[in-house]
Amino acid sequence: MKAWVHHEPGMPDCLRLEERPRPTPGREEVLIKNRAVGINPVDWKFVEWGHPDWEWPHIPGVDGAGEVVETGEGAGHIRIGARVAYHNDLMKPGSFAEYTAVPVRALIPLPDGLSYSAGAAIPCPGLTAIQAIEKVPALEGAHVLIIGASGAVGGALLQLARGRGWIVHAVCSASQAGRVRELGAATTTDYRREGWRESFAERNMEQPLFAVFDTVSGDHAAGLAPLVAANGHLVCIQDRQERAPLPAFTTTISLHEVGLNAMHHFGDKAQWGRLMSAGARIAADAVTGRFDPQLVEVVKFTELGEALMRQKQGPNPGKRIVTL
Missing domain, CATH: 3.40.50.720 (NAD(P)-binding Rossmann-like Domain)
Known part of the structure; x- marks a missing residue:
């Protein structure tokens, strides 16, 4: 598969579009064929900072939306072809790729009337906002x-x-x-x-x-x-x-x-279930117009590095999305 990777910490322009092995979903994971990728401030920050738990080269990105194309052991009721959005763990290979392995518990079901671009705009900002408001x-x-x-x-x-x-x-x-x-x-x-x-x-x-x-x-x-x-x-x-x-x-x-990524390490299944249900309600409201996903820019996958640099430079009045 094609993926945006970096071989060491650096500015967003250190990312390179390379061929990488297509991941295999592990236990209680599914493989997503990404149709859209969301860009967040945390993405460029961790590209610059790096992390000691990463294996290099690393694929950044936490937000994405697409179709389930493969399921791992214990994936439960998730069907092949299901339309989903997701928030992935910062410590794992991420969404800046054609395929991403994602925990089942981190999937937000997308209604048929919602575009993948709008779906990819929901996870990080929407789930963070849910956590904040429930405090x-x-x-x-x-x-x-x-x-x-x-x-x-x-x-x-x-x-x-x-x-x-x-x-x-x-x-x-x-x-x-x-x-x-x-x-x-x-x-x-x-x-x-x-x-x-x-x-x-x-x-x-x-x-x-x-x-x-x-x-x-x-x-x-x-x-x-x-x-x-x-x-x-x-x-x-x-x-x-x-x-x-x-x-x-x-x-x-x-x-x-508020720490959304901390949920990947400390949240239990019941907490994840409530959070994903709240994310699903946001997705449903986005279809009816009750929730605005705030798309400010939608670009092609080949332009991801440039979009990430614009995210760092700002301003960012909304969400930047990359489509595949």
């Missing part, structure tokens, strides 16, 4: 703040939050404000505007923020902790809080970290 109790009418709402994860989270009946305030670039409002934001704030944190802090007594979701970094999230109402929630999607960002016994907020 917070479902309080109807709560006001929440999402930082980075114009990105793929932020946009998915925004749509799920609106589905919960939350009033969403979005922080994003001014150029994406219109699109973010179309996704359901009640208000948008330019992250470059000076004093926007102070503005939210001033109105917090009358309009408290039940939850703040940050997609930037642990340090950035720590600076947002004073905006969270008493007994509210600070959800750190990028990185985590290594120490309490506020003095003890003040607003007593709850701190949450």
Whole structure:
């Protein structure tokens, strides 16, 4: 098969399109013939960083969509020809290839009316957003703040939050404000505007923020902790809080970290089942138009390396997809 590989850590332009052995699915795995591949920030980051558990050359990529063409022992009821999307383990050979071996538990069934491109846009941002939103109790009418709402994860989270009946305030670039409002934001704030944190802090007594979701970094999230109402929630999607960002016994907020790839190593079958069911609901909503997969770019497989470089350089107002 053809696959994009790198022989050592480096910039995205170190990837090369090469011939590699077609994988064989192991126990409780299936082989997917990829029809579309999703590109995520974690892809270029790990291309640069590498990982000590990888075998070289390594095939990157975690998101894909396609057809089941072979099943391994213990694959259960999965049928040949099934249309699926998936999130693969970062430690394993990935989706930047014509074929990928994927654990059965990580498959999202795709409805017939959904394109593979839209399907490949769901796993990483959609499942991350599901994990993030489930950290917070479902309080109807709560006001929440999402930082980075114009990105793929932020946009998915925004749509799920609106589905919960939350009033969403979005922080994003001014150029994406219109699109973010179309996704359901009640208000948008330019992250470059000076004093926007102070503005939210001033109105917090009358309009408290039940939850703040940050997609930037642990340090950035720590600076947002004073905006969270008493007994509210600070959800750190990028990185985590290594120490309490506020003095003890003040607003007593709850701190949450989100790690989708950690599920491959620590999640049990029941947790995976619930997560994939939630992913299937997103896929069904994408068919009816209730969920926007936020496709910003769709290119050919031969252009994957260039698309990954654009992902690194940004901006990324949505999801970049590669088709096979």
